[in-house]
Amino acid sequence: MTFKFNISSMSCRIIALWFFLHFTPFILAQDDSDRSYLQYLYSEFTKGLVKLKTGKSQEVLLNYNMVSERMVYEKNDKLLDLVGIEVIDTIFLQNSRFVPFGKVFYELVVDAPVSLFIQHSATIVPPGKPAGYGGTSQTSAVTIYSSISTTSGYYNLKLPSDYTVNNKPVYWIRKGYEMNSFVNVNQLLKIFPGKENDLKKFIKQNNIRLQRRDDLIRLIGFCNLIIK
Numbered sequence: 120m121t122f123k124f125n126i127s128s129m130s131c132r133i134i135a136l137w138f139f140l141h142f143t144p145f146i147l148a149q150d151d152s153d154r155s156y157l158q159y160l161y162s163e164f165t166k167g168l169v170k171l172k173t174g175k176s177q178e179v180l181l182n183y184n185m186v187s188e189r190m191v192y193e194k195n196d197k198l199l200d201l202v203g204i205e206v207i208d209t210i211f212l213q214n215s216r217f218v219p220f221g222k223v224f225y226e227l228v229v230d231a232p233v234s235l236f237i238q239h240s241a242t243i244v245p246p247g248k249p250a251g252y253g254g255t256s257q258t259s260a261v262t263i264y265s266s267i268s269t270t271s272g273y274y275n276l277k278l279p280s281d282y283t284v285n286n287k288p289v290y291w292i293r294k295g296y297e298m299n300s301f302v303n304v305n306q307l308l309k310i311f312p313g314k315e316n317d318l319k320k321f322i323k324q325n326n327i328r329l330q331r332r333d334d335l336i337r338l339i340g341f342c343n344l345i346i347k
Contacts, residue, residue: 156277157284158186160239164193167212169201181212184275185241185286188223191275198275225291228336233346235339236291238300246281290329292339294346304329307338317345 160183167181180193181201190201190210201207210217210224217224218236229235278284292299292310301307304322307329308315321327321341327334 156182156275157282158184158241158243158275158278159191160185161213164191165213167210169207170209170211171206172208173206181210183212183217183224183239185239186243186284187275188238188240190217190224200275228332229339229343231339231343232294233339233342234293235335236293236298238289238291239286240289241284241286243278244283244285246279290335292342302329311342311346314342314345318342 164180164182166178168176168178169181170176179201182191182193183189184191184200187200190204191198192201204219204222204224207219209227216227216230218227220236220238223238225236225238227234227236288302290301290307292301292307294310299310301310308318311318318338318341322338325334325337327338329335329338
């Protein structure tokens, strides 16, 4: 992707991001030291490398909130969203690469002529209410988010133990300068007109399931072969 910024504006944002990472007092505190937050992509916060477009980098304790789709960092046992992401080139975390798209990050899984990105997203579902005869019901109307917007940023809240998180990843294919999303095989086939039969055959012979990361990587590898 090509990013264009006003130099003076970009310089100010880089300085602001550097100051934020080093000196922010984090008035939005998390008192609970338990880091087992279900809305996060990883089970714990680990050191990640934030690489700026200037080439400079900074190590920070990071995790990715799939519900707010924001990169969250930890300092002094407090959590807050990473800001100024427009000046970030790449974040390296847990042997994965994340690149900014607008206000969120996508994981770059396959970097090739046909590139694969994963938009890690999720929703939070509260416990079901009694529905009679010992059953429960859950409705989308009562879905809540893991962050509460304020003028200062976002809280990244620990969820009650009876809440669940539904992962809803969106997959993105980049061919040339085009980005196309898909969540199922039929949508994927439409991205490669004229190659549908080849893809169907490969998927069937290899028992490909999009929910399996290794299968998805193999499938995109095959896509790179058939477009040559």
